[in-house]
Amino acid sequence: MVISIIGQDIIVPGIDPAVAEASLSKQTFLQMLGVTIGGELKIPTLLSLGLGPYMMGLIIWQAVSALDFDWVNRLTVSQTGYIQKTITLILAILQAIQLMIFIKPALVPLVIMNHTLSMDVSQLGIVLILVAGAMLTVFLGNINTEKGFGGISVLILPGVLIGLPRALQAGWQDLNYPLTIPHLITAGVVTVIVIIILVMLLQIELRIPLQRPLIEGTGSKSYLPFKLLVAGAMPFMFSSTLFLIPNELIESNGMLRSSGFSDFVHTITDQQTVWGIINYGVIIMLLTYIFGFITVQPLRLSKQMKENGEYILNVFPGTATTEYLVKWFLIMATWGGLCLVVIAIIPLIIGLKWHGIANYTVYIGSVAILVTIIQGMWEQINALYSKYSYRVFN
Template identity: 70%
Template sequence: MKFLRKHLLLTRVLWTLALLTIFLIGQSIIIPGIDPAVAKAALKQQTYLQMMGVTIGSQLQVPTLFSLGLGPYMIGLIVWQAIIALDLDWVNRLTVNQTGYIQKVISLSLAFLQGIQMLGYLSPALVPVVFMNMTIPTEWVQFGVLMILIAGTMITIFMGNLNAEKGLGGISILILPGVLLGMPRMLQAGWQTLNYKLTVPHLITAGIVSLVVIVILVMLLQIELRIPLQRPLMEGSGSASYLPFKLLLAGAMPFMFSSTLFLVPRGLLASNAALRSNWFAQFIQSITNQTTVAGIINYGVIILLLTYGFGFITVQPLRLSKQMKENNEYILDVFPGHETTSYLMRCFWLMATLGGLCLAVIALIPLLLGLKWPGIANYTIYIGSLAILITLIQGMWEQIRALYSKEHYRVFD
C-alpha cells in the first residue's frame, strides 16, 4: 500500500483498469426476461441507436446491465451546461451539493425516459419468466427490465465519478471501450445500407485515412485565438496574459451527435406509416438521406449548428464576460461591460464558424465520394468515432503528463 501511495500514476492506472473491467463485464450480462436473438434483430433496425451507442459508451445491440451506459449522464450534463451558459441568477446561487443533486435528478429522469424507449423496441423480445414454479406477468417483467436499465445507468455514473476521483481520464473513460469496439462496425456498416467489406485493401486504406485524420485533428485541436488580457490586481508577468479561444471550441461533440441527430427524423417516420404519406415526410426523407446532395448539405449544416451550440456551452462567453468584470480583468483596447461581451461574442462566432467548417469539410468529403463509390460514405461515421477517440486519449495523456511531472518534481537537485 505504501508503494501505491508513493506511485500515484500507477495507482490511478490500476483503478481505471479495474473499473473498465467491471464495466465490460456488466455490458456482457444480458437482462433476464429478454430473448437475445429477437432483441438484437429489433435493435439492429434502429440505426441511430447503434450510432448513439458507440458515441456515448452504450451497448445497444443486446440489452444488458449497462446497456444505457453514460448516455443519460452525458445528455443531462449538456442540458445542465446549457442552463449554466444562460448565466441565470438562481443557478449562480446554487451550492456544489445542490448542483450535484440536480444533475443526478436530470440523469435519473433521462435514464427513465431512455429505458421506456428501449422497452418500446424490445417488446417483441420479452419472454415469460418463471420463478419458484410461478410465471411472472409480462407487465412485471417489463417493470423489472426498466428498473435494471435505470439501476445500471446509475451504477455506471457512480463508477465514472469514482474514476474521475481515483483513476485516469475522468468519467468519459467509460466511453473508450465502446468507441474502440464499435469502430470496425461503424466502418463496415456505418449507415446500415452501405456495407463496406473489411478486405485487406480496405483495411490498408482505413489505416492511411486514420493516420491523415489523426494528424489533421491533432493540429486543429492545437490552434487557438489568443486574446490579450490584462489583470491589474496581479503583479509581474502574471498581469499580462491571454484568453484562449480554440478553433475547435466544441471538440468532438458535433461529431458525437451529428449522425444520430441526422437520422432521428428518418427513424421516427419509419416507425409511423401515417407520417410517411405526405409531401413533408418525403422532404424530410430526402434531406436525411446521405446518398443525396440535399442530405449531404443538411449533414454539414447540422455539424455547423452543433458546433455553435456545444461551443457556446463550452466557452460560455456571456458568463465569461461577467466573470472578467467581477475580477477586474479587461481586454486591451476594449471597454469592460457590454463592449467586452460583444467582442467575446464576435470572437466566438468567428472561431466557431471556422472550426465548424473544418469539421464539416472532414465529414462531407467521404459522403461526396460515396455518391460515386458506395461504401466510402461509411468513413464519415468512422472519422467521427476516431475524433472522439482522439479527444479522449488527448485528455488522458495530458493528465498522465501532469501526474508524471508531479512525481518527478524536485525543488532541489
C-alpha cells in the same frame, strides 16, 4: 473499464435475445448512439444505456449554466451535484422505457419459483435493471474521475474501440464496406491522416491578451484561449444520430409515412444525395455553435473577468467585453465547424460514386471521439508529471 465491458455482456432477463437484437437492429440511429455513449444498444444488457443519461443531463445542465441565471450561480457544489444526478436519473428512466418499448416483441414471461410473473412486472423489472445499470456506470465514472485518468468519459473508450470495425463495415447500415486487405490498408492510411489533422486542429487556439491592473509583475499579463474546435469532437459524436432521427420518426408514424412530407425528409436524411450531404454539414455547424456556446459560455466568462479584475486591452468591461468575446467565439466556431464539415463530407461526396466510402464519415467520427478522449488523458498525465516534478528551490 473492465467492469463496464463485463456489464455490457450481461443480458437483461425476461427477453428473447435473438428477437430483441432483430428489433433493435432496425433502429439505425440507436446503433450510432450506442457508440457515442459507450452503450450496448444491439441487445439489452445491464449497462446498455452507458453514459447516455449522464451525457444528456450534463449537456442540459451546462446549457442552463451558460444562460448565467443568478439562482444557478448561488448553488453550492454539493447542490449542483444533486441536481445533475437527479436529471441523470430522470433521463435514465425515460431512456429505459424507450428501449423497453423497442424490444417489446422480444419479451418472454419470467418464472420465479414455479410462479409466472405478469408481463407488466417483467417490463417494470427490465426498466429498473436498465436504470440501475446507467447509475452504476455514472458511479464508476465518478470513481475514475477521483482516482484514475480520463475522467468519466474514459468509459466510452472500450465501446468506441470495439465498434470501429462495425462503423467502417456498416456505418450507415445500408452501405456494406467489406473489410478486405486493400480496404483495411486504406482505412489505416485514412486513420493516420485523420489523427494527425485532428491533433493539429485541437492544438490551434486564439490567445486574447488580458490585463490585470491589480496584480504586479509578470502575473499582471495573461491570455484567454479560444480553441479552434470550440466544441471538440461533440459535433461528430451526435451528428449521425441527429441526422437519422427525423427519418426514424417518419417511418414510425403511418400517417406521416404516406404524406408528401416524408419524401422531403427522406431526401435530406439520405447520405447518398446532394441535399442529404448539405443537411449533414448544416447539422455539424449547428452542433458546433450549440456545444461550443455551452463549453465556452462567453456570457459567464465576461462576468467572471469583471469580478476577477481582468480586462481586454482597449475593450470596456461589461457589455462591450461580452460582445467582443461573442464575436471571436463565432469566428472561431465558424472556422472550426467548417474544418469538421470538410472532414465529414469528403467521404460522403466520394460515396456518391463509390457507395461504401460513405461509411468513413461514421468511422472518422469514432476516431475523433478516441482522439479527444486520449488527448484529454495525455494532458492529465502531463499535468500530474509536472506537478510531481515541480520544485520551489533547486
